[in-house]
Amino acid sequence: MFTSAVVGLAVAVFLASFVEFVEALTIVLAMGMTRSWKSAWAGTIAALVALAAFTAAAGYALATWLPEAALQLVVGTLLLIFGLQWLRKAVLRSSGRKSLHDEAEEFREQTEAARRAGRQSRFGLDWFAFVVSFKGVFLEGVEVVFIVITFGLSAQNMPVAIVGAAAAGLLVVVVGVFAHGPLTRVPENTLKYGVGLLLATFGLFWAVEGLGVLADGHHSLDWPGGDWALLVLLAAWLLLSRVLVVALGRPAAAADPAAVGAPRVTEEV
Amino acid sequence: MRFVRGFLRFWYDFIVGDDWKIAVAVVVALAAGALAVLAGYGESAAFAPLVGLGVLATFVVALLVDVRGTR
Numbered sequence: 001m002f003t004s005a006v007v008g009l010a011v012a013v014f015l016a017s018f019v020e021f022v023e024a025l026t027i028v029l030a031m032g033m034t035r036s037w038k039s040a041w042a043g044t045i046a047a048l049v050a051l052a053a054f055t056a057a058a059g060y061a062l063a064t065w066l067p068e069a070a071l072q073l074v075v076g077t078l079l080l081i082f083g084l085q086w087l088r089k090a091v092l093r094s095s096g097r098k099s100l101h102d103e104a105e106e107f108r109e110q111t112e113a114a115r116r117a118g119r120q121s122r123f124g125l126d127w128f129a130f131v132v133s134f135k136g137v138f139l140e141g142v143e144v145v146f147i148v149i150t151f152g153l154s155a156q157n158m159p160v161a162i163v164g165a166a167a168a169g170l171l172v173v174v175v176g177v178f179a180h181g182p183l184t185r186v187p188e189n190t191l192k193y194g195v196g197l198l199l200a201t202f203g204l205f206w207a208v209e210g211l212g213v214l215a216d217g218h219h220s221l222d223w224p225g226g227d228w229a230l231l232v233l234l235a236a237w238l239l240l241s242r243v244l245v246v247a248l249g250r251p252a253a254a255a256d257p258a259a260v261g262a263p264r265v266t267e268e269v
Numbered sequence: 270m271r272f273v274r275g276f277l278r279f280w281y282d283f284i285v286g287d288d289w290k291i292a293v294a295v296v297v298a299l300a301a302g303a304l305a306v307l308a309g310y311g312e313s314a315a316f317a318p319l320v321g322l323g324v325l326a327t328f329v330v331a332l333l334v335d336v337r338g339t340r
Contacts (some may be wrong), residue, residue, distance in 0.1 A: 073299075078284060080295050084328055085286040088335070097336065142283065204324055207295075208317045211302050215311040223317045233321060240325055248336055 008230055009155045012198035013164035016147045019191050020140040021172035023106070027136030029176065030110030035129035042125055043133025050134075051141040059149050069220045073210025075150035076203050082143075083199025090193035091241055095248040144169075147199075154206045197241070201234045290334055294327035 032040035062071060092098035110132075120127045144165055152161030205223065212221035223229035285292045302320035310316055 077295060077299060080324065081284065081286070081292050084291045084295065084331075085288065087328075088288060088291055088332060091332065092336075204321055207299055208302065208320045211299065211306050211320070212311060214303055214306045221306075221311055221317060224314055229317070236321070236325060240329070244329070244332060248332070 006155070006157060006160055008198065008202065008234075009151050009157060010160050010164045012195070012202060013147055013151050013161045014168045015191055016195045016199065017144045017165040017168035018172060019188060019195060020144045021169050022188060024137045024140035025172055025176045026107050027110055027140075028133050030107055031129040031133045034111045034115055036126040039126040039129035040133045043130040043135075044137050046130075047134045047137035047141060050138055051145055054142065055145045055149065058145070059153075062149060063153055067213065067218065069210050069213035069218055071210070072154055072206040072220055073213055075154050076205070076207030076210050078146075078203070079150055079199050080203030080207050083196050083201070083203050086192055086196030087200055087237065087241055088196075090189070090196050091244045091248065093189055094193070094241075094245040097248060151202065154202070193241075197234060197237050200237050201230055204233055205230055288331070288335060290331040291328070294331040295324065298323040298327045 028040050028044055031043070062075075066074065089098060122130075148158075148161045148165045152158035155161070208223065209220040212219050215221070225232070298320065301323055302316075305311065305316065305320070
């Protein structure tokens with residue numbers, strides 16, 4: 001029952017969702033603590049409603065219109081791009097070419113922006129807090145939804161994908177309530193590295209299988225060893241990334257703002 | 270028009286992300302695999318591992334291009 005693919009699916013969805021939920025929580029907390037809890041909650045709830053509609057529409061469209069091999073090719077390619085973006089940043093961070101992501105710094109920037117923003121009231125809400133909370137939760141949520149849909153459909157196990165994401169969301173909310181602040185102790189950079197490896201692994205696996213849509217019969221192609229190939233791919237990405245970290249290592253220049261991928265507020269995963 | 274631009278920008282940022290070279294690397298490797306499938310090599314046992322190696326190789330190239338000049 002618990003094959004390597006199912007366990008990998010649950011772990012990948014849980015970790016990826018966890019990281020996204022932590023970032024969304026940071027934004028909502030910043031708005032709630034500096035502007036208005038009522039407006040921050042309203043923005044969060046509105047975003048969750050919009051996400052539910054987006055999930056239903058995107059899930060139905062993908063599952064209905066695309067044959068299995070084409071679905072694997074599309075979602076595999078997208079997951080591969082996402083995963084390699086995360087892996088790229090992880091390699092650059094580990095090799096000292098990019099600053100580590102800092103949730104406390106992110107919280108400081110958000111609260112500072114919230115304090116500077118003017119007051120505008122609409123529908124009885126602090127509009128700035130509402131819009132920023134809505135955008136933060138929706139944007140991070142779309143990534144979670146995309147990961148759940150793609151993993152769930154490709155592995156043909158939507159319940160495990162949904163449970164993985166829901167567990168991550170619940171954990172972040174519970175820990176956030178107790179911490180009453182941004183989750184600075186979460187090893188976010190390590191988590192992102194791990195998620196990058198998992199997304200790249202599953203993305204490559206499915207994208208190659210999905211290339212079969214171009215073959216006679218339009219059926220999915222097979223990897224030697226079936227699902228066990230996932231472990232080989234994971235090991236290959238891990239090994240390659242460690243080699244790149246060593247090869248590109250430049251610890252003395254970690255704070256050099258001219259370095260590639262130097263910290264930018266807009267560049268985030 | 271502003272909405273359309275914003276909509277397209279959102280999906281570009283969402284899919285392509287911060288470094289377009291990564292997306293290009295993936296597309297190039299998979300396009301080579303697609304050509305091999307069309308040429309009839311898709312059923313070969315070596316096909317999937319070779320495409321996998323191709324993706325690893327293009328990722329390395331994308332990263333090296335990224336850091337070029339900053340070493």
